[in-house]
Amino acid sequence: MSNLKSLNHHFAIPGHLTFIEGPGGMAVARIQNGLASSDIALQGAHILTFQPKGEEPVIWLSPQAKFAPGKSVRGGVPVCWPWFGNHATEAGFPAHGFARTIEWRVIDSKALPSGATRITFELQKNAAARAQWPHMCHLRNIITVGRELTIELVTQNTGTSPFEITEALHTYFVIGDIDAVQITGLEGCEYLDKVDDFKRKTEPSAVTITSEVDRVYLNTTADCVIHDQKLNRRIRVTKTGSHSAVVWNPWIEKTKQMGDLGENGYRGMVCVESGNAADNVVAVAPGETHTLRAVYSVEKL
Numbered sequence: 001m002s003n004l005k006s007l008n009h010h011f012a013i014p015g016h017l018t019f020i021e022g023p024g025g026m027a028v029a030r031i032q033n034g035l036a037s038s039d040i041a042l043q044g045a046h047i048l049t050f051q052p053k054g055e056e057p058v059i060w061l062s063p064q065a066k067f068a069p070g071k072s073v074r075g076g077v078p079v080c081w082p083w084f085g086n087h088a089t090e091a092g093f094p095a096h097g098f099a100r101t102i103e104w105r106v107i108d109s110k111a112l113p114s115g116a117t118r119i120t121f122e123l124q125k126n127a128a129a130r131a132q133w134p135h136m137c138h139l140r141n142i143i144t145v146g147r148e149l150t151i152e153l154v155t156q157n158t159g160t161s162p163f164e165i166t167e168a169l170h171t172y173f174v175i176g177d178i179d180a181v182q183i184t185g186l187e188g189c190e191y192l193d194k195v196d197d198f199k200r201k202t203e204p205s206a207v208t209i210t211s212e213v214d215r216v217y218l219n220t221t222a223d224c225v226i227h228d229q230k231l232n233r234r235i236r237v238t239k240t241g242s243h244s245a246v247v248w249n250p251w252i253e254k255t256k257q258m259g260d261l262g263e264n265g266y267r268g269m270v271c272v273e274s275g276n277a278a279d280n281v282v283a284v285a286p287g288e289t290h291t292l293r294a295v296y297s298v299e300k301l
């Protein structure tokens with residue numbers, strides 16, 4: 001039985017969830033319920049789109065995104081795990097870890113009484129992943145699509161020795177225009193400024209973006225709110241199990257260099273990422289489970 005046929009046989013839910021062949025031939029879980037719609041690629045358990053009914057899209061996907069096995073998709077919600085950023089010691093290991101570029105499998109799907117749809121993915125470590133990170137663990141991504149989008153990245157240590165991770169939900173959000181946006185919730189936070197040699201600085205006020213911004217905020221658990229004057233809305237990022245936040249916009253030069261953000265792509269997106277990075281390493285003891293959870297909701301201005 002083909003993968004799609006098998007997936008639909010075991011996990012499809014009429015009025016909620018089907019599995020389709022997506023861009024680049026990727027298997028995609030297509031959720032369309034009474035509250036919202038969302039496409040999720042099985043590669044990386046990568047949320048590609050999310051749009052509540054009656055709203056503009058919330059999650060941004062590059063018009064120039066490349067869809068190929070083993071290559072991270074530009075946009076959506078890449079899962080950065082079991083490390084965030086470059087590997088601490090191995091230059092040859094993939095940036096942001098391997099979870100976002102390898103196949104996950106679906107292990108559960110459910111139509112919830114609220115009308116939302118929940119789907120659970122589990123990482124299948126391949127040989128390269130095992131070689132890069134030889135710890136015994138289960139990693140699940142539990143995604144609930146309703147008026148809000150809820151993502152729970154669940155790391156379970158199934159071995160006999162402790163391990164440490166850094167991680168992030170590297171979420172690209174749709175904005176009306178970069179000049180008409182500010183991000184609140186990080187005032188007073190210490191951050192590492194990646195565009196200034198990782199210098200430690202303190203955020204004095206709401207974040208506005210007028211050049212390349214790449215900041216890892218530390219020891220913060222507060223909601224981040226994207227205030228979008230052009231789309232007349234706020235996007236609220238509420239999290240638990242997260243002590244770091246990252247704000248990234250590539251601006252003009254980096255957009256040109258990266259080549260897969262589309263013409264002026266930087267104007268229509270901003271990354272506000274929830275996770276545990278840099279100083280905020282997470283230690284998971286044998287038998288323990290750590291959950292990084294983020295909820296994205298839309299509010300009218």
Ligand code: TA6
Nearest residue numbers: 072085095096170194214246248
């Ligand atoms: O989270 C921001 C960041 O670490 C930036 O430094 C930039 O590299 C971005 O992630 C995108 O990384 P990627 O590996 O997806 O191209």
